[in-house]
Amino acid sequence: MKSIINQCYQKSIELLTKNSCQSGIMASSLCARAQQRNYLNIFARDTGICSLGILTSGNKKLIHLVKKSLLILGRFQASNGQIPNYVNPDTNYINFWRMGCIDATLWWLIAIKYYERYTGDKNFILQLKNKIKKAITWLSCQEHPIDKLLVQNEASDWADIMPRSGCVLYTNALWYKVKTLYKIRDTQITKENFNAIFYPFNTPLNKFPQHNQTTIKAIQNFKKKDYYLSFVNYLFWGNDFDVYGHSLAIIFDVIADKHQKIITKNILKRQKSKNLPVPVLFNPISKKSKLWRRFMESHNQNYPYKYHNGGIWPFAACFFVLALAKIGNKKQALKELGKIAYANSLNNWQFNEWLHGKTGKPMGMPGQSWNAGAFIFAKNILDNKQLNI
Secondary structure, eight states: OHHHHHHHHHHHHHHHHHTEETTEEOSSOOOHHHHHTTOSSEEHHHHHHHHHHHHHHTOHHHHHHHHHHHHHHHHTOOTTSOOOSEEETTTTEEEOOBTBOHHHHHHHHHHHHHHHHHHOOHHHHHHTHHHHHHHHHHHHHTBOTTTOOBOBOTTOSSSTTSOOOBEEHHHHHHHHHHHHHHTOTTHHHHHHHHHHHHSGGGSOGGGSOHHHHHHHHHHHTSOOOSSOOSEEETTEEOOSEEHHHHHHHHHTTOSOHHHHHHHHHHHHHHOOOSSSOOOSEESOOOTTSTTOOGGGGGGGOOSTTBTTBBOBOHHHHHHHHHHHHHTTOHHHHHHHHHHHHHHHHHHHHOOOSEEOTTTOOEESOSSOHHHHHHHHHHHHHHHHTOOOO
8 A cells, every 4th residue: 555655656646747827727737628628727725735735746837736736726816806717828818717716816825825934925915915805805795794604605616517606615624724724704714604504403493594594494393413514505505415525514614523533433334335436425416305406417427426526536545644654543534545556557657637536437637737736745744744724
């Protein structure tokens, strides 16, 4: 296992170098399909995740490209402060996605702070000071003024053909991290409401603000769950077990301490395959569900156990590795990292975008940069035993 992990680390550095361009790090390797599907661009969330690994690697050439990626995304910031989903560095085409892309701005802000931490380059933040302020202002305008949680449209975060909307677990884990990094007011209220709204089973109804009580009462009428809800909207919510969102929430310490070990244990319990990484979620949405949307049929890829709806994404599984390490289960974390190395190695180190959640068949775009970046980050954190993420 140690051998394949070390090999995957080197292959990850090679892939990121291969996926570099003059303007930064592209989302995937060059091929005709990647060109057609707009993967050869600078994506904000991909840059944010890749930057974590690159900055811990100490590779100066790649670190310089992280800086360039963050700068070009900042250059095309919208007048209201939103960071683009992606930028085409050759044509200067800017994409803000169909219904917006709320996590692009979140990952951009996180990456900037990590860049400062690992390089010591305080001038970089000063250079972007006004853009950072505008980005935080834009996010604050998406925040519910009482709950202090971000509110979003369907299909407007990384899972861009999923019906999550309203207050979303994944997005608000990132928002809490941004708030702690930039010392934004009401951080503690965000944490308290994160735990109360996404896990409302232990809180008496009269403890919720009046505007939430109708929805919370409806949720509490159902059986208590052993995981947090993936999203909560007005009288409807997500019953899928968002492994990726939970992992981030544990790493960023927004999930209550008493729940962190229980949740990681439940994820391991639900994991069916001993050889494959964890999927991005359990309890995928079926076509018979009221939450099924027509857009989930796009490219015939978001049916149960595929793509965002229960597929295995190696980059996301790396955050589960870190969640295990966070609660002290480093032995299991290492095992999970070995599974991710194996997934990346399939088809002669193709670093496929995702794998089928049941069969493990490699699918999606090959040569995914964030698979490499997240793997480097997870390995470096485990090796250095630095879990102040």
